Amino acid sequence: MAYYLYTPRNTSDIKSFRLRIETEDPLFKGKKKLKLAGRELGDIPNVIFQLHELEILDLSPERQSCLNFKVLAVPRGISKLTNLNVLILDTNELTELPEEICQLVNLESMALSNNMLDHLPAGFDNLKNLRSLHMANNKFEDFPMDLCQLENLEFLDMSDNNLTMLPVSISNLKNLHTLLLFLNNLSALPDSICDMTELYCLWIGNNNISRLPQNFGNLTNLDWDERYTSSVLDGNPLTYPPLEICRQGIRAIDKFLRSSDLNGVRKLVSNPTWEKSEEEAD
Known part of the structure; x- marks a missing residue:
């Protein structure tokens, strides 16, 4: 397309970008969306940050040719797009995000x-309206x-990273309905995950998990x-419960x-050593 070869640079060129704003994307019908492509991604024109009406900004290359x-790097000027609801930055070479992105409180x-991210900027928990976050x-x-402070979050994808553990406070995400963690290095799940009903x-799947928490039920x-796939659990050294049960x-x-827990209690009660220790305690 012609605009791959020409990137407007002057304030007078705002009109050129405005003409490219679309509202008929079936995924975001009615929303004002701008997609950059080609050379524009390698050198993002600052003039787009004057398009304050933007609700969707797509900065992700789609085709092999792109x-x-x-x-x-995401320009700091992005903080001016205060009406943004959706920001798409997939498949780039980002190693960090600017703190200014945390000012987009309507996201x-x-x-x-x-990408190549290993941390999020300070203040990311300001994005209280965030409902969907893709970081695979x-x-x-x-x-x-x-992330544990984003209580409106409903969808979180952190698959294919190098996570070794989840924080206990992940249970703060009471509204989360989808959590994708396959292809990491998790050896266990916190008991608190059982509160995420x-x-x-x-x-x-494809972690190092051998046991599920006792209250996983x-x-x-x-x-x-209903929808078991290999990504659900396969690729873990599960023994409790065994994979065929899961x-x-x-x-x-x-x-x-429940059966294992009950059997454990029965064994404990019937153990003479346990009875003796109880008597000694008295």
């Missing part, structure tokens, strides 16, 4: 997958704690029995864990 042009969805295929080793999609909305769904998991 992959030679990627966003290397509801952000796509950051396929990055370099995160630590789960960003700011709105979860219906949880993918934790509380997650009665999980769709594992593949049967949350009811089978709950039955196994």
Whole structure:
């Protein structure tokens, strides 16, 4: 397309970008969307930050022919787009985000997958309206704690990173219904995840998890029995419950864990050593 070869640079060229704003994207019908492409991604024109009416900004290369042009850094001027609801930055070469991005308090969805991020900027928890966050295929080793303050979050994808653990405070995400964590280095799930009862999609395949939390059966909305895929659990050294039990769904998991818990109590009660220690304590 012609605009790949020419990037307006002057304030007088704002009109050129305004003419490219669309409102008929079926995913964002009625929203004012601008998509940059080609050379524009390698050198983002600052003039677009004067388009204060923008609600959707797409800075992600889509086609193979566009992959030679990627966003290397998000300009600080992005903070001026205060009406943005959706920001798409997938498949670039970002190693960090500017703190100014945290001023976009009307953001509801952000796509950051396929970059080289290992942290989020300070103040990310200001994005209280964020409902959907895509961060797959990055370099995160630590789960960003700011995310646990985004209580309106409904969808979180952190698959294909280097996460080794989840914080206990992840249970603050009471409205989360989709959590994608496959292809990480998790060795366990925190017990607090059992309080996230709105979860219906949880993918934790290809990690190092051998046991599920004892109260995992509380997650009665999980769709594992209806929509089990390899990304759900396969690729873990699971023994408790065994993988064949887990593949049967949350009811089978709950039955196994309750039975195991009950059997453990029975063994403890019938253990003479336990009885003796109780008498000595008296």
